[in-house]
Amino acid sequence: MKPSDSISKMALVNTIVAKASFVRSNRYMFAGLCVFVGIVLFSSMGTVVIPYHPVRIGNVPRDLLPSYEHPLGTDSLGRDILAQLCFGTLMSLQVGFIAGIVGFAVALAVSFIGGYRGGNLDSGLTILTEVFLTTPSLVILILIASLVRRIDIPLMALIISTFAWAWPAKTMRAQVLSLKERGFIYLSKLSGLNSVEIVVKHMIPNILPFLGSYFAVVVSAAILSAVGLEVIGLGPRDTTTLGMIFYWAMMHSAVTRGLIWWWFPPCVMLFMIFLSLFLVQKGLDEIANPRLKSR
Amino acid sequence: MKINDPNEALLDVKDLKVYYRTRSEPVKAVDGVTFAVKPGEIFSIVGESGCGKSTLANAIIRLIEPPAYVAGGEILLKGVDLLKLGDEGIRSVRWKEISILPQSAMNALNPVMKIHHQIKDAVRAHARRMSDKEIRKRVNAMSKKVMLPSYALKAYPSQLSGGMKQRAILVQSFVLDPGLVIVDEPTSALDVVTQRKILEFLITKRDEAGTSIILITHDIAVAAEVADRMMVMYAGKVFEVGDITDVFDDPLHPYTRALIEAVPSLGTKRDVRGLSGLPPDLTNPPSGCRFHPRCTQAGDSCESDEPRLWEVKQGHLVACRRCEGWRAE
Amino acid sequence: MGLPYLVRRTVVYALSLLGGVIINFVVPRLIPGNPLQAKLMELQRMGIRVAGQDFVDKYMRIFGLNEPLHIQFINYLSSLAQGNLGVSITRFPMEVKELIAIYFPWTIALLCTAQLLCFLIGVPLGALVGWRTNSKASNVVFAFFLVLSQMQYYTVAMTLLYLLAFVLPIFPTGAAYTYGADYNAFQFILDVMWHAALPAVSIILVGVGGWTLAARGLMVGVKNEDYIALAKAKGLKDRQIFLSYALKNTLLPQITDLAITMGFVATGSILVEVIFGYPGMGFLLYRSITSLDYPLIQGISLMYVLGVTTAAFIVELLYPVLDPRVRYE
Numbered sequence A: 001m002k003p004s005d006s007i008s009k010m011a012l013v014n015t016i017v018a019k020a021s022f023v024r025s026n027r028y029m030f031a032g033l034c035v036f037v038g039i040v041l042f043s044s045m046g047t048v049v050i051p052y053h054p055v056r057i058g059n060v061p062r063d064l065l066p067s068y069e070h071p072l073g074t075d076s077l078g079r080d081i082l083a084q085l086c087f088g089t090l091m092s093l094q095v096g097f098i099a100g101i102v103g104f105a106v107a108l109a110v111s112f113i114g115g116y117r118g119g120n121l122d123s124g125l126t127i128l129t130e131v132f133l134t135t136p137s138l139v140i141l142i143l144i145a146s147l148v149r150r151i152d153i154p155l156m157a158l159i160i161s162t163f164a165w166a167w168p169a170k171t172m173r174a175q176v177l178s179l180k181e182r183g184f185i186y187l188s189k190l191s192g193l194n195s196v197e198i199v200v201k202h203m204i205p206n207i208l209p210f211l212g213s214y215f216a217v218v219v220s221a222a223i224l225s226a227v228g229l230e231v232i233g234l235g236p237r238d239t240t241t242l243g244m245i246f247y248w249a250m251m252h253s254a255v256t257r258g259l260i261w262w263w264f265p266p267c268v269m270l271f272m273i274f275l276s277l278f279l280v281q282k283g284l285d286e287i288a289n290p291r292l293k294s295r
Numbered sequence B: 001m002k003i004n005d006p007n008e009a010l011l012d013v014k015d016l017k018v019y020y021r022t023r024s025e026p027v028k029a030v031d032g033v034t035f036a037v038k039p040g041e042i043f044s045i046v047g048e049s050g051c052g053k054s055t056l057a058n059a060i061i062r063l064i065e066p067p068a069y070v071a072g073g074e075i076l077l078k079g080v081d082l083l084k085l086g087d088e089g090i091r092s093v094r095w096k097e098i099s100i101l102p103q104s105a106m107n108a109l110n111p112v113m114k115i116h117h118q119i120k121d122a123v124r125a126h127a128r129r130m131s132d133k134e135i136r137k138r139v140n141a142m143s144k145k146v147m148l149p150s151y152a153l154k155a156y157p158s159q160l161s162g163g164m165k166q167r168a169i170l171v172q173s174f175v176l177d178p179g180l181v182i183v184d185e186p187t188s189a190l191d192v193v194t195q196r197k198i199l200e201f202l203i204t205k206r207d208e209a210g211t212s213i214i215l216i217t218h219d220i221a222v223a224a225e226v227a228d229r230m231m232v233m234y235a236g237k238v239f240e241v242g243d244i245t246d247v248f249d250d251p252l253h254p255y256t257r258a259l260i261e262a263v264p265s266l267g268t269k270r271d272v273r274g275l276s277g278l279p280p281d282l283t284n285p286p287s288g289c290r291f292h293p294r295c296t297q298a299g300d301s302c303e304s305d306e307p308r309l310w311e312v313k314q315g316h317l318v319a320c321r322r323c324e325g326w327r328a329e
Numbered sequence C: 001m002g003l004p005y006l007v008r009r010t011v012v013y014a015l016s017l018l019g020g021v022i023i024n025f026v027v028p029r030l031i032p033g034n035p036l037q038a039k040l041m042e043l044q045r046m047g048i049r050v051a052g053q054d055f056v057d058k059y060m061r062i063f064g065l066n067e068p069l070h071i072q073f074i075n076y077l078s079s080l081a082q083g084n085l086g087v088s089i090t091r092f093p094m095e096v097k098e099l100i101a102i103y104f105p106w107t108i109a110l111l112c113t114a115q116l117l118c119f120l121i122g123v124p125l126g127a128l129v130g131w132r133t134n135s136k137a138s139n140v141v142f143a144f145f146l147v148l149s150q151m152q153y154y155t156v157a158m159t160l161l162y163l164l165a166f167v168l169p170i171f172p173t174g175a176a177y178t179y180g181a182d183y184n185a186f187q188f189i190l191d192v193m194w195h196a197a198l199p200a201v202s203i204i205l206v207g208v209g210g211w212t213l214a215a216r217g218l219m220v221g222v223k224n225e226d227y228i229a230l231a232k233a234k235g236l237k238d239r240q241i242f243l244s245y246a247l248k249n250t251l252l253p254q255i256t257d258l259a260i261t262m263g264f265v266a267t268g269s270i271l272v273e274v275i276f277g278y279p280g281m282g283f284l285l286y287r288s289i290t291s292l293d294y295p296l297i298q299g300i301s302l303m304y305v306l307g308v309t310t311a312a313f314i315v316e317l318l319y320p321v322l323d324p325r326v327r328y329e
Helices: A001-025 A027-048 A083-119 A119-134 A136-144 A151-164 A166-181 A183-191 A195-206 A208-234 A242-251 A262-288 B055-059 B087-093 B115-126 B132-145 B162-174 B192-209 B220-226 B246-248 B255-263 C002-028 C035-047 C055-064 C069-082 C096-129 C136-149 C152-168 C185-223 C226-234 C240-275 C281-290 C294-322
Strands: B011-020 B027-037 B041-044 B068-077 B098-101 B180-184 B212-217 B230-235 B235-243 B310-313 B316-318
Touching: A001 C281, A027 A083, A027 A262, A083 A119, A083 A151, A083 A166, A083 A208, A083 A242, A119 A166, A119 C002, A119 C294, A136 A151, A136 A208, A136 C002, A136 C240, A136 C281, A136 C294, A151 A166, A151 A208, A166 A195, A166 A208, A166 B132, A183 A195, A195 A208, A208 A242, A208 A262, A208 C281, A242 A262, A242 B192, A262 B132, A262 B235, A262 C152, B027 B055, B027 B235, B041 B055, B041 B192, B041 B220, B055 B068, B055 B212, B055 B220, B087 C240, B098 C226, B115 B162, B115 C240, B132 B162, B162 B192, B180 B192, B180 B235, B192 B212, B192 B220, B212 B220, B220 B246, B230 B246, B230 B255, B235 B255, C002 C069, C002 C294, C096 C136, C096 C185, C096 C240, C096 C281, C096 C294, C136 C185, C152 C185, C152 C240, C185 C240, C226 C240, C240 C281, C240 C294, C281 C294
Parallel strands: B041 B212, B041 B230, B098 B180, B180 B212
Antiparallel strands: B011 B027, B011 B068, B230 B235, B235 B316, B310 B316
16 A cells, blocks of 8 residues: 555544534534435425425315324325425425525614714614614514415515514624624724725625524524414415415314314424524524633 | 731741643643732742743632633632632632732723712621711722822722723722732832832831732842832742741742842842743643753752752742752851 | 712613614604505506605604604604504504504513413422422422423414414413404404413413423422521521522512513514404514504504513512512612
């Protein structure tokens, strides 16, 4: 065996050990990612594999108990529940991510413009942010959604994003303010970089873990709002989401009729989604601020 | 409590070892430190950052928290081993026999408690029978001595200036008239005027009340000003101990000499010289004498054998291979 | 504290209210067509005989819906100032505010009890868990509440309804009290509590998780402060340090948390009320959405905005009174 072989073998072992300890020291984030990816894979596969249509009413017999053909039974509208679960999860995630991305983009703009520029613009934007933050969003969302004729996924996501941007804007602004004072930013200004370059090339890369953590929170909150709207009856009726499953279940008194296979699986799925997003957020928090690691 | 023999040590630390647990080798922050503090003297512990002096201070009042742990040795206060005391025992010793004056007063005071309330807590914990009136009298008397106005006592820490907070901490640390006070870096966070006031206060306490003071500092000039005896620490080890005049007139250890030469002198004209290199990694310290990689006078045996503390003169000890076996007049 | 803080808080409060009012006003007028007409047409489709076009015109005239927009807005504001929230469509001619007055107390009772219990259970628990992060028990408790905080109000509500009202019929499946029962005052109160138990527990189980986590986080932060180490050095008992030095410092930020979570609990409880058929404002809102009773929807939404923002405003005003640090900045 040539010496270069043993060297490259050792390099490989070293990289594996380094990657393993990287995973080990960021347990939360990887656990959360694994669960989340697992959910997405499961739902995607389910949508493709399961032969029943998740939305069309009456395409299977109603109120069937779980069986081999219908692992989670069917609902009172004649739809397979497992199909609804898989498809609904993907739809709910879609709403969450669209609202999350739009809200996050707005928050980035507001917090960086306000935090960086300062002055009256900043005061105005901060007050705006706080107004949106203190007003109970669900209620206003209910108000808006109740007046729209037909709601579909993108529209619902858009409505949700009108409030989803407030929290990340506030927290990101705090980050911007503290970054502004750091030495290297001052140096960048001295060396003649314009504001946009400073923000994009120097500030943002330094707070990427924070941004990731906030994004996870925003998506989580968006899904929460979405399900809230859907349960109350303001969700998209032409398709199915996790919240809509709850809505139809409650419309048909599923809980008091004991149809546990109808309303319980979405509970579990929602819980897993929120738990995984929370773990990812906590993990990214620890990466951003290693002092938080209490181990 | 009175000590009959003035040469009897108040605090006797024997071969103390304090380590920090890590995933690999433990960090040997304090590795076999031996020294004694007499009643009524100012004893200064001098060393670079990371030499273990703060860990040593915490060990004496048993405030060592995991991942740090005491790996061996004895801490004798008037003959009683503090390391062997139970929780109740060590709590009764704290503040009444040994108190500390923390480095920065900024964060040492409870923000949601009034000043006099915090001081009262300290007194109550050790003198349960004292009435509120007596406590107030004592605190007022002490505050007057350090020129802390009475309104400051009734205030919250956030209402006070930095200097007033420092004086409040001073009152708190000395209110029970402890026999030994550990003063941690009394000069780093302060302006020179407050600095002077505190050093003067310490000297007064030593002279009038016979309080012993362990002065921990990285600033050898401060030690030279107020200390009676001095100990030089490096990488968890003691390098030199002795009367302040002995050590400064005749620094035996090369490290001590380097420390002295690093400070500019007003009197004589000489070069200011620094030390090359960095303090060693305490998980894997250098073999033999820990200073040998940076020592300009390292010999052959310095790398292989660890030097022991050797009494070269009465009261003047040094841990250096070059001085071992040598006796001066 | 002073003026800037006060001004800012008031501005935010005023703008939130104004925003709510404006949205309440603007959004319904954005949709094309006439909601009343649409409603009547819908009723007609269901086979109910409805009045003709002159009824619609009369309604429009009575409620000033023919006027230009800005006049309508002024009318709207003035009627709001008089406490007139309009008339319900589905329960015509009952006024919106009458309906709200019937359902409002139930929601308030539920929310206040639940939020208070969450705070009283979660904060001490979280503080204790944060104080002793070394013990296995506290890590188990922490993990448990971590998991709990990820659940949603309505999923827990449904599960509780299933387990404790359907499978094991311990609790009633809905409503606020047993209709038509002939109880004296004491029995009635017990009956109400029995009915409110499951809704309240749904909220508390989820809420406690969040408070415990927050309290623990704050405690872990406070634990490392210098004044805690000094308190230990003073020889104070562990319990005293925990209560007066540590816990006290974690309480104040959590008061503002009360303000922030108010909105969350209020909106989350809407769904809980729906699931249990608990006759609070959330239930009324749900009913009004299914029947598209727009004045009612808007009236209730406005009430929620008013309630949440006012509660938050009051707490934010109170905070400087309680925190000495903020007071003297």
